[in-house]
Amino acid sequence: MTEGSAPSDMEKLFGAFAPKLVSLTDDVLFGDIWERPELSPRDRSLVTIAGLLAGGNIEQLNWHIPYGLNNGLTETEITEVITHLAFYAGWPKAVSAMTVAKRILDAEKEESR
Template identity: 40%
Template sequence: MTNPNPEDTAPLFNMLRGAAPVLVPFTQDRIVDELWHRPGLSARDRAIATVVTLMARNAQNAYPYYFNKALDSGVTSAEFSELVTHTAFYAGWPNAFAAAGVLKGIFDERGVAVEDLPTVEEARLPTEVAVPDDALRAAYIAAHIAPASEALQHFTNDLLYANLWHRPALEPRDRALATVALLAALGQSAFFPVYLTRALTQGVTRTEVGEMLAHTAFYGGWGYAIQAAEAAKSVFDAQDAGA
């Protein structure tokens, strides 16, 4: 397999011209030339939002192009590896497995060795850094999850939070941004406010959230983006009212 050049859209556009030619100018003018160049979100953050959205939707045809684009936009191989692991928890193991297979081929072509990737034994970040709202989270799990599923409570507390969210392979801000993008792409508006509040605490700005939602619209669907935007507005309104 040859790595697609993230700047070479000719193969995609040649295919589109024979099936849905109107998508060519829409894609070139509004995604390639406009969306990816808007100043409110860095290219690296746009790449993170895009690849986790694609993984959430299991959009495998887009993986080679956008996985390479993410690596060329400043996402390190270790960070990308951790994004796949993180996606497994929020979008399911099968979606993560599909992404890992493509990413392994890209890593091989780029000379990325397994020694360059995160390990299970990495030291954990302190709770106040990794999950500053952990007391609220634990109370919610105890009140709403434990009565229905002791097993889900166990894995949520012991694996998702005591382990995954404390891993240092992603900065807490990047992990929070990726999670918000994942939830938006999955239409998880009920949990979106909780994770958005955490992301804002971790340093993600409202402007960055707004730009990320535009990526959700293009790569995940307008309906999901609007649903997430409504949930985001409720968080912003509550913060402003309490200011």
């Protein structure tokens, strides 16, 4: 965290408990990898959501689906990638991911009313 800036989500989550993980996430993953110009943030979000689903890391979708929306993904794109991957990553993973996506997307719609 730079002086005077708000703490990152990882800093809030782990702070002094796991400072190296916070640093690697903030400085390397989001400070370097996500900033590379070869893929847009939107495309990185779509790939990340797909990768998390395929790996069964469904809990991480709670952060990455809203981040993907902020990066320009649409509800249709998110639900379509989950549907598509049901056949490649497994039905239970896709159903679990769609459950998370539905909850988040429904909440987004409710907030915008």
